[in-house]
Amino acid sequence: MRAFLIAVVWLGAGLGLLPAPSQASEPDEVLAALGWLEGCWAGPGFDGEMSECWMRTASGELVGAFQYSADGALQFSEMLMIGHNPDGAFGYHVKHFNRDFTGWEENGEQVSFEFLALDGDRVIFSGLVLERDGETGLKAFLDMRRSDGRVETVPFHFHRME
Template identity: 25%
Template sequence: MRTLLLLFLFQVGIISAQETLQLSEGQTSPNATLKDVSWISGHWQGEAFGGIAEEIWSDPMGGSMMFVFRLVADNQVSFYEVGHIQEVDNSIILQLKHFDKNLRGWEEKNETVDFRLVKMEKNKAYFEGFTIEKVSENQINMWVLIESKDSSEEVLFSYTRV
């Protein structure tokens, strides 16, 4: 199912920003807590893939920050994501699952798409293939690395607070 998402993203166009990082083989995630990324919480919206992308992030509670995402194009939901950033082994990890507009899962039942933390800065969190940046109190950027067999590109989601 991840391949379907990759094909969809390549069909609608990609913005390259060179903002994502990867852990080296054997490298572990740095120490971090949800407090380090609590600035992500809120209701965010922006344009993407010819439609409106929307994310709603909770405040930290119970060792996680949950979120939901939806992409609406041509007045129809294209897909959803549900996920969280969770504290694990003195660090944090971003995990998500994709769903079509009828809530049929893309990943297998017990599978998630995982993005381990690579690097933390004051207003920027680098996960493997997924970077989140606080631009201001009312703007955040997210870059997602999309890989195919032949190439990899980054997609920029520029959000403003709703």
């Protein structure tokens, strides 16, 4: 499963299969528009359960934590950030961790999905789209490469946790 998921995240970071942005948005504008994302979300995925929580930093970025569990046990987790990475690129940045908290990426590296566009309650990154679905829903669309080489966009549906 881990090898498959590594291929998924690296694919999403590099393919850029989504259309070019219709309008450029300033990072502060994007972060302000994503206030609806703050809080905790849960839903099914990869034959297990996923959940993530987002909060705003004092300087305005969004940071979060994600966990994936299957068969009653944590399989892996992620630290998330929507903001600028150390290289200055604005986007959705991820660091993955095994169940024992050892990292997948090399020290100082992360998987990054470059910001492309903001369209109302929908934010488009290269290989990843987050979309508000009413007051209590979140849809995520992740570009994934299957073992046979095909690329498909996989939807995930989360609900706001109370």
